[in-house]
Amino acid sequence: MIVNKVSLLVGGEAGAGISRSGLLFAKSCLRGGLCVFGANDYQSLIRGGHNFYTVRACEEEIYSQADKTDLLIALNKETVFFHKDELISGAGIIYDQEEFSITQEELERNDINLYHVPLRKIAKELEGPQIMENTVALGAANALLDYDTTILNEVLQDTFNQKVAQQNIEAAKRGYDYVKENYGNSFGYKLEKTESAGKKRLFLTGNEAIGLGALNAGCKFYAAYPMTPATTILHFLAPLDREYKIVVMQTESEIAAMNMVAGASYAGVRSMTATSGGGFSLMVEALGMVGMTETSPVIVLAQRPGPSTGLPTYTAQGDLRFAIHASQGEFPRAIIAPGDVEECFYNTLDAFNLAEKFQIPAIIISDKYLSESNGTTEIFNQNKIGIDRGQLITDDTYTQEEEYMRHKLTENGISIRAIPGIKGAIVRTNADEHNELGYTTEDPVLTTKMNDKRFKKLEGLTKELENYETVKFYGPENSDITIVSWGSTKGPIREAMKILSNEGKNVNFLQILYLSPFPINKIKNYIKSAKKTVIVENNKTSQLSSLIQEHLLMTVDHKILKYDGRPFNPEELAQRIREVL
């Protein structure tokens, strides 16, 4: 009997509530005290096709999905055949034989347990919508895993309104009872509440964590155009606008969104927008304006495979160079790449502070895998990172002794910011090259000075970041191999490290969180002392390698790259690391 270690996959057509039921199962595991990871895989269509959601629950900390599935809830026959090879020996399939049949001959293997449950019939008996067969299946899964049903009931109660919740609780019960009566405790897996049961933790996506970070940072203006996988930030913030007194606007385009957040930032309000590569392409024009006008919006760039529309609902890390170089001309910016949900939250707070303090755009770069996968984390510490708006003139502090100069040349390149509306201070900014007052200039001396002024901020930013966790290091100090990566590959890398460590193999991992400015000194130390460096990235050209080469004049030893739109699986990654060990 395997206790508290299970990987469940729910699959079916789009529109069948696949990710919802995966989430319900995941939450019930979370509340039982387990560590949970949830990832969804869906195609770019609304109905039909093949969607699936995987939930991995475990007593120890986990950071990614698993390679193999222990329990499959198949809401259509397609799901079985798409995933049969991922099933572990002894795995179970919950399905509705009255809808489609499965035989061991068809499966071409005889080590799989087939658990027929009349999902649709039960849902019909309860006079519920067809989608309720999901909940029947969840009840069935609970029975197979011999898991406490009260937890799932609580989750259902917290998710739905009272009437729907009751209906679903009944549906889950019927599924549960059917399995207990017909199959008893025949399945080789079991879930039990742990000591952490009842302890409040969060189970959320990267996008939700970024949304929470924005709220905590006092973002008061959010404008965006829907684009997968950034859209759920809009979905997250829109219903919270009243409670958190934030203007949330769906604009006519990404161009509008970016210009609006620039305007809001100039007006003195913390502002954010989010998009993916295609939308970011449209924003680039205004990104340059932000650099020139020294305004400070936060931009979330949630990557997906490209170029062009690419695979709209899948994952990639191909936009790093794009984010670093986007726009004509040169200006400093901060590019921050969180690698898990916890970092999504805290890095967003940092992004707002850095943007305002240095009057630069801050770009949070993530990807579909991080944006839409759910991870487990401790409740966020809301007081860990305070709000730092940098030097700011207010009504009380403006003396009017000298004329206010929005772009005053200073030692550190930072001009004290005044918000329009302060008595006596005229706040003028300009996308053209300008003088200290914000008036257009074409003077060569001033042009050089203003350029230098803007880049002086980069020095300050680089210095400031010395106190930040710009890189993180995992694993034993002296290892045979040092993995270097950024962003969402973190989860699968940490899982692969566990696998390799169990085999007695020595691997450590350098995660780079700040890509611009590039934390050269910190990285150099680690790479210098590494025996063998291996870059892991979800892109074709290994953009991180090129950054290391550019900034450190060092080449990495190996590159493990994947660019099929899917994240690395832990075992898959471990195998590719073994190959270069």
Place this chain on the structure above:
Amino acid sequence: MVSLNDLKTPKTNTWCPGCGNFGILMAFKKAFIETGIEREDAVMVSGIGCHGKIVNYVNINGFHGIHGRVLPTAQGIKLANPNLTVIGFAGDSDQYNEGWGHFAHALRTNVNMTLIVHNNMVLGLTTGQATPTSQQGFKSKSTPFGVIPPMLNPIAHALVSNGTFVARGFSGDMFHLKSLIVEAIKHRGFAFIDVFQPCVTFNYLNTYDWFNQRVYKLEDENHDVTDHKKAIEKALEWDDRIPIGIFYKKERPIYSDSLSHVKNEKLTKLPKQNIDITSAMKEMM
């Protein structure tokens, strides 16, 4: 009270002598003074082109933005701080080419701001190419055999896109234009003024004379500004007689009327430390 002197800036004006922009500049300054708004409480936003330089010539808050994007930038400013009076300035190619999409949406969004389009029916600063308001057949550097498609009609477009204040001015009639700008700023909603502004260097066709011979004032003909159908009819007048003045005016809820949650909040006074996100985290437990 703001004086003409207060609005002066140290910048030397680089518009061509006789440029139609001068009329708009003076009309705006006078209108601004008339509204009684303080310089700190208003923001001018401009795009790119000759018109865009106007931010350099009036000493109030200013954001000289990028080509075609005056409206979203201005809307962002206004939504962030509704206490500011926001006046956008755009050129005809700026607004009606690159910014056409934003124009259509600003009309329906109805953010409480003013848009003044300097319409000289030619691209001036890029040395004389055709724009969407150049007349069919107009010969320019980019259309040596004459403009092929018919001109856009921004007034008619504004009217059918639910514009709540639609007007046209002529920089050759500064006092009339001034009164339009005053009305536009006072209007609660998105106020749009298209302004004929002769380009003395590149537009040999639509000259001061050309306009003087054709323009007439709607108010002189007792035009009813609440009559939408009539306004559209007037918007279609061209050739011999071209109307200026307010075509249509209507009160409709502004965008922020629906943002009741931020009405009494000065967003610029926020954020405060320690914003409590406990309730937003509940969903994820």
